[in-house]
Amino acid sequence: SNWITPGAVANGVACLPALISEIDLYGNGIEIIKGDMFPSLADNTDYGNVFECTTANSSFLIVNNGAANLILTSVNISGPQAAHFSIGTSPATVILPGDSSLMVITYDPPMLGLSHAMITINSNDCNEPTYTFAITANAIADTQPPVAICDSITTIYLDASGQFTLSQDTLDNGSNDACGIANFSVSPATFVCGNVGTNGATLTVTDNNGN
Numbered sequence: 001s002n003w004i005t006p007g008a009v010a011n012g013v014a015c016l017p018a019l020i021s022e023i024d025l026y027g028n029g030i031e032i033i034k035g036d037m038f039p040s041l042a043d044n045t046d047y048g049n050v051f052e053c054t055t056a057n058s059s060f061l062i063v064n065n066g067a068a069n070l071i072l073t074s075v076n077i078s079g080p081q082a083a084h085f086s087i088g089t090s091p092a093t094v095i096l097p098g099d100s101s102l103m104v105i106t107y108d109p110p111m112l113g114l115s116h117a118m119i120t121i122n123s124n125d126c127n128e129p130t131y132t133f134a135i136t137a138n139a140i141a142d143t144q145p146p147v148a149i150c151d152s153i154t155t156i157y158l159d160a161s162g163q164f165t166l167s168q169d170t171l172d173n174g175s176n177d178a179c180g181i182a183n184f185s186v187s188p189a190t191f192v193c194g195n196v197g198t199n200g201a202t203l204t205v206t207d208n209n210g211n
Contacts, residue, residue: 021097022066023125025133027058032133039136047107047137053179053208056107056137062091062121063100070095071124075103081115084108085135109139141209146177148205156191164191166201177207 025032027044039045044058064070072093077085089104109115114136121131151173156164168184175181185204 019068020066020126021064021068021070021095021124023070023121023123023128023131024063024065025121025131026061026063032060034128034131034133036133039134045133045135047135049138049140050107050109051142051178052109052112052139053142057088058105058107058135059089060103060105061100062095062103064095064097066125067097069097069124072101073122073124074120076120076122077105077117078120079117079134082117084110084115084137085117105135107137109137112139112141114138142179142207143209143211144178145211146175146181146205146207148175148203149173150201150203158191158193162193165189166191168203171201171203172205175203175205177205177211180208182206182208182210 025034028042030040030043032043032045036045041048044060047056047058050056062070062072072091072095075087075090077087084107086106086108087103088106089102091101091103095101105119107115115138116134116136119133119135123129123131125131150171153166153170156166158164166186166189168186171186172184175184183206185206187202187204188199189201191199
């Protein structure tokens with residue numbers, strides 16, 4: 001017989017195993033195993049509560065722990081609410097041994113309620129060519145009032161007609177809201193000769209959801 005034990009030397013040449021790539025995935029420094037169907041806030045697979053009017057991003061790190069180049073052929077989003085998610089930042093097509101690449105998945109809710117989807121990473125990994133994991137998010141209504149920030153005006157000067165009109169542009173100093181500001185109002189807005197001295201004014205800010 002001419003049979004040779006696997007791993008032995010034939011004709012002075014060792015039978016070495018082939019170099020392979022090895023995909024691993026991390027969210028917030030925590031490993032996400034292939035086929036993970038239980039989203040978690042800890043590893044970024046659960047986006048938590050997100051205002052319907054905003055977007056949210058989750059970052060994931062794709063790591064090649066193998067000895068050969070990891071080649072990503074595609075990243076797909078599927079599931080009942082797949083359209084609520086998109087790839088905000090695509091990972092590199094080729095990841096060198098020991099290297100990593102960032103992938104960002106963006107959530108943009110079109111309605112209130114829970115959204116579920118599956119992420120599938122296809123690659124040349126020998127034993128995990130299809131790497132899947134679940135993500136989820138919950139869109140909620142904005143009930144938070146905007147942040148009103150007033151500028152400090154120390155002195156105003158009445159015009160030739162004896163009055164000064166205080167506008168939102170004069171009084172506002174960077175008021176903001178997660179869902180956008182609908183309108184401002186200033187009260188009192190008009191000052192006349194009878195107001196000479198120290199006066200106060202109130203800036204009222206209303207957001208796009210009526211808060």
